[in-house]
Amino acid sequence: MRGVAAFALAVLALGACGGSADGMDVRITLVVEDKNIRVEDSECAGARPFQYVHARAGYALDDGAGQELADGELPAGHAVNADPTIDWGVERIPTFCVFELELEDVPRRAAYALRLERGSPLPFDASFVEGGKPVELTLG
Amino acid sequence: MPAGVSFAEPAGQGVQAHDFTAELMDGEPVQASELWTGRPLVLVFTASWCETCAGVHRTVAEVVDRHEGMALLGLVPADDAEGARDYAEELDLGDPLATASDKVWLDYAAREPPVVVLVAPGGRILRGWPGGVEAAVLERELDRLTAP
Numbered sequence: 001m002r003g004v005a006a007f008a009l010a011v012l013a014l015g016a017c018g019g020s021a022d023g024m025d026v027r028i029t030l031v032v033e034d035k036n037i038r039v040e041d042s043e044c045a046g047a048r049p050f051q052y053v054h055a056r057a058g059y060a061l062d063d064g065a066g067q068e069l070a071d072g073e074l075p076a077g078h079a080v081n082a083d084p085t086i087d088w089g090v091e092r093i094p095t096f097c098v099f100e101l102e103l104e105d106v107p108r109r110a111a112y113a114l115r116l117e118r119g120s121p122l123p124f125d126a127s128f129v130e131g132g133k134p135v136e137l138t139l140g
Numbered sequence: 141m142p143a144g145v146s147f148a149e150p151a152g153q154g155v156q157a158h159d160f161t162a163e164l165m166d167g168e169p170v171q172a173s174e175l176w177t178g179r180p181l182v183l184v185f186t187a188s189w190c191e192t193c194a195g196v197h198r199t200v201a202e203v204v205d206r207h208e209g210m211a212l213l214g215l216v217p218a219d220d221a222e223g224a225r226d227y228a229e230e231l232d233l234g235d236p237l238a239t240a241s242d243k244v245w246l247d248y249a250a251r252e253p254p255v256v257v258l259v260a261p262g263g264r265i266l267r268g269w270p271g272g273v274e275a276a277v278l279e280r281e282l283d284r285l286t287a288p
Contacts, residue, residue, distance in 0.1 A: 047251035
């Protein structure tokens with residue numbers, strides 16, 4: 001009985017997200033903390049040493065154990081203020097480069113990992129995806 | 141460089157640019173110091189996947205073209221050679237485009253394209269513009285190097 005209730009709860013929680021019965025939509029906000037000097041909101045790519053994070057670079061989402069579930073190409077990033085508590089007083093400021101990914105109908109798993117063309121995989125738990133909020137992953 | 145063209149001695153200081161060899165789209169090597177011998181050289185660090193870079197590159201090329209004898213070299217990351225061919229075809233500038241190693245990008249503090257660098261005749265770095273440069277600003281800098 002307890003198992004049935006747990007299953008029902010799980011279905012309810014996952015139901016809050018988009019996707020089919022077997023899949024869910026996953027939104028990821030990838031923050032590259034490169035502190036590069038840019039105009040806020042301008043298009044960006046990861047600055048060195050994160051130069052492999054850029055528009056059209058490939059990525060894959062796996063189940064954390066290496067089984068690939070989805071793949072795609074990164075969009076262009078956009079620059080966000082690296083420290084909003086500071087009034088920099090100039091147009092070009094220290095920024096992070098942020099990439100927004102939307103993966104549709106990803107097979108449901110307990111855990112996921114985002115793999116970029118270089119660097120270590122960025123793991124996250126499936127519970128982070130519940131409610132349709134973007135999962136924030138950080139490089140840097 | 142066209143005969144009879146000369147350039148003014150740049151004012152102020154500037155660090156000596158690192159010399160480097162890059163590979164042109166046709167596989168031939170190009171030596172930076174050969175390009176800055178006796179004339180200014182503008183470098184554009186760019187990439188095929190960079191959506192703002194082509195516009196910056198085109199703007200820079202138009203300004204450089206208005207200054208007889210000045211040289212322009214576009215540089216893409218070494219792993220962008222394939223994309224760079226389409227990029228070069230699409231831009232169709234008539235100026236050389238080459239792949240440059242990570243070391244070249246690091247030597248010029250080019251952390252993210254586009255970056256524009258102005259090198260004086262002889263190889264002193266006069267200015268660098270991360271994110272690109274407005275045409276009027278570059279025009280003014282190149283005018284200063286044009287002999288009266």
